[in-house]
Amino acid sequence: MADGAAGPAPGPAPGPAPRRRRTAPDGAKGRARRRDVIAAATELYGEVGYRSASLREVAARAGLSHPGLLHHFGTKEALLLAVLEQRDEDDTVAFVEGRRGVAALAGMVDIVERNTHRPAIVELFCVLSAEATAPDHPAHDWFRRRYETVLAFAADAYRAAAEDGHLRAGVEPEDAARRLVALMDGLQVQFLYDRAGTDMVARLRDELRAELTVPLP
Amino acid sequence: MADGAAGPAPGPAPGPAPRRRRTAPDGAKGRARRRDVIAAATELYGEVGYRSASLREVAARAGLSHPGLLHHFGTKEALLLAVLEQRDEDDTVAFVEGRRGVAALAGMVDIVERNTHRPAIVELFCVLSAEATAPDHPAHDWFRRRYETVLAFAADAYRAAAEDGHLRAGVEPEDAARRLVALMDGLQVQFLYDRAGTDMVARLRDELRAELTVPLP
């Protein structure tokens, strides 16, 4: 993961020295600035999406001018990709952590549990993943790949659970993966409209209890 | 339903005759115009959301100028509410149709089946429902109520199924309703990223097969 969401990207092209680096290794101060800007963008993208979020508003929340922001990220699109890259890094740690079968499925529930207390992340994914269904959206390919990756991870987990004799007869790993991921996404929407009334973790555990022959840890 | 999504609305206020009606009863020609504009807006909102959709682009697709559009709808927000009202009318017919229990659940699957062939509607709901999670979004209350209504409808259906002896032991109607609606929403997102690989109807039937003691019609 942490690939950076491909796309041809206009690129530096041959010519004089590149005027602007897209990942400024300015040292500690620059890295802290970038971190603050990415945090502000994550928040605002979750509130109004990428398209409606202005560089000026992101910059103001991070405490600098919008040309100052562009000094660090180059273009609006590069900022979006930086936000997504950051998400990749954070999640990969929680995700890939060598778990398999039922433990891997429990790990997915853990991520949802964690997100219950980080609504900004829930908003970010909910709003961006919907906005980016448009094929020309700059995050479209990133989300398409993300779904491929997550669905494959879940299907592997179900397959391993079956090998361990922990999956009920008739539960197809690939179909169950589609349902589980859909359930996670749909519960996030309900959660954002009614936080008190939507127990995402409990509903996921309902689903897994019906599919598995062993209780979740 | 078909309430029009409340909100205080600046309103006409006392004073001289209102200069502009928000629902122009211009006769057949006006009604046809309004229909075309609503269709164009439905399409564009599904592509880029409400906030990023310009009145000029909607108007161009409907074949009139943007002040022409505003003659019919008054404000950008009024156009959005007209689109949602139209959705209410269309769905109420398919929905409330006096079915109960397992037949009502089957009716929800039928709606998804129908939407498989109307991707513009899927996009509209997917994109708008995510965008409108922001509390200050003009469609926020409409979606909040819609979820309440749909969740209550599904819970009623599960309860009736239980009365009929068609629900497996241990399936809680309200929890199952949350899961079913989440599944519908989440599958729509997967569908928009991978139409060929996402069989929404089959995955919903998987879920209902695990919950019911009788097969779906």
Place this chain on the structure above:
DNA sequence: CCTACCGATCGGTAGG
């Protein structure tokens, strides 16, 4: 990293 500016586009109005 700032101020100042650019051309483009936005929702809405004037006036007919």
Place this chain on the structure above:
DNA sequence: CCTACCGATCGGTAGG
């Protein structure tokens, strides 16, 4: 229902 226009805001650049 149109043309023409308004003030505001957009992403990005110049220049320092």
